[in-house]
Amino acid sequence: MKHLIVLALLLAAGCASSPDIPENSDPVNYRSTQDAPKTTEDANAQETPAPEDASVTNKEIPSATGPVATVNNTEISAEQFNSEIMRVLKSGMPPALAGRYKDTIVQKLIERELMKASLKAENVEVTDAEKKAKLDEIQTEFALAAQQSGASLDDLVQQLGITREELDASVVEAIAIEKVLVKRGMAEPSKEDVRRYYDENPEQFEQPxxxxxxxxxxxxxxxxxxxxxxxxxxxxxxxxxxxxxxxxxxxxxxxxxxxxxxxxxxxxxxxxxxxxxxxxxxxxxxxxxxxxxxxxxxxxxxxxxxxxxxxxxAGMVPFEEVEERLTQQFKAQTMREAVEAYVADLKEKATIEIHSENIK
Structure with missing residues (x-):
């Protein structure tokens, strides 16, 4: 599922975290007279998960012994499922909770297979220039989010727990999906739409x-x-x-x-x-x-x-100061809705069998 999470992040690269609440000022990292975390390291130190219960055993971790699903005659193997489970655990999920997410992981693997087959059928081409431009965009946004001007893609892949090759593959896939969505009718948000939202929601742009x-x-x-x-x-x-x-x-x-x-x-x-x-x-x-x-x-x-x-x-943040960020937020929301519709279409037309009996 980590690949799918990365793919979702890349599809929304350059977009703020919330589609409807603008982040229109510098982050406030000081809520009392004690210092708040200013870096990823500080934040992680304060939000480190509690040690895992020593009573948790491997028996509580879901494991597939055979194909977990068949999508249009293509099997999703036990190895794929087990690999995603391991990635979820490495991301910090307590083993005792992993069982609750086995069905979600199967569904995400099905969606991934459907998109992969669809992109192959569409024969979408992604150029090296497009890939580089997207990687540059991701690095810039990551550096801003991390509040570290020198933050690199190597730092990003380490934080996500993936390899650079997996990042590159996700970038290519994200660009290809975006091209398909545009072909399906997804449009960029207009300046008029962004301005209308700003004018109709003044309370969201007030700054103390x-x-x-x-x-x-x-x-x-x-x-x-x-x-x-x-x-x-x-x-x-x-x-x-x-x-x-x-x-x-x-x-x-x-x-x-x-x-x-x-x-x-x-x-x-x-x-x-x-x-x-x-x-x-x-x-x-x-x-x-x-x-x-x-x-x-x-x-x-x-x-x-x-x-x-x-x-x-105190007063309203000028439209010019929030226009770019708000436009990206609109784009992210449009992208999410388009991806959901795209996947729903693929599922409706596909023959899918789930083999829950192969997950223990």
Whole structure:
């Protein structure tokens, strides 16, 4: 199923994650005065699945002993099913849950076989130039999503748990499917449609007052004595003297002194909307002018030195700022609907037999 997941991602490459809710501002990664994850590594560290139950055995993992389905006289082998099960498990699914997804995996393998046969019958050609253009597009979008300008396709395949050859094959297949969908009548969303959606849904494009800020955090543990707070304040005061100098490199100071996950990003918090942090942090931050640095600010999590780099007033995000992203979201939704209709047509015309008895 990993191949199918990758294929779905590629079909929507360049599109935002939600088709109807625009992501019209920089990501907000700061919901309290503690640092939020800014990188994939930080996020993964906070969302690591619980250790698998030691009582889980291989008997609880579905395994095929013969063909799991026949599609137009073509068998979907036990090896294909078992391989997809292993990929699902490697992606992090607990073995005890794998059994619930065996029917879904069979259906996805059937859909994959139907699309493969359809593309062969259509004799769709994909040029090297088209493949390269799509790969470049994917790399750009992946780098943006990962917030790492140097993120490469090698990083992507490692994250997806596939090989580069599998990525290339999925890219070619995605381009071919898109060509078939266009041939079937799928059309690009018009600028008029995008503008109409923007005009009819103003509440989705409102942005609150926000500031782009960096901070340097000196952690103090909950329940610490006042002496420990005073000791941390001394450290913060020393760094503040350097941070408040006219030509101080605040990002470098944050990287050197901050005790939170954002230190690797120079203390960058991105744009922080009003109302998303605790008052002890928010009030002094919003009181700063652009370019100003606060004296050490005490919150329940420690002492913070804050620098405001940019300020945004509340109001509607201009259409020009969201047009490209919203267009891609419309395209993604159109693509998903077209793929669903395409697969439904293929299934309706196909002869499909499912051999559930071969899955133990």
């Amino acid at each position: 007052e926000s500031v782009k800020a960096r901070h340097i955090l000196f952690k103090v543990d909950p329940g610490a004595s006042e002496e420990m707070w005073a000791e941390a304040k001394k450290k913060a005061d020393v760094v503040f003297k350097d941070a408040s100098k006219a030509k101080a490199d605040f990002a470098a100071l944050a990287t050197k002194h901050s005790e939170g996950p954002t230190k690797a990003n120079g203390g960058d918090l991105g744009f922080v909307p009003r109302g998303t942090t605790v008052p002890e942090f928010e009030d002094p931050m919003f009181a700063l002018k652009k370019g100003e640095v606060s004296e050490p600010v005490r919150t329940p999590f420690g002492w913070h030195i804050i620098k405001v780099e940019e300020k945004r007033d």
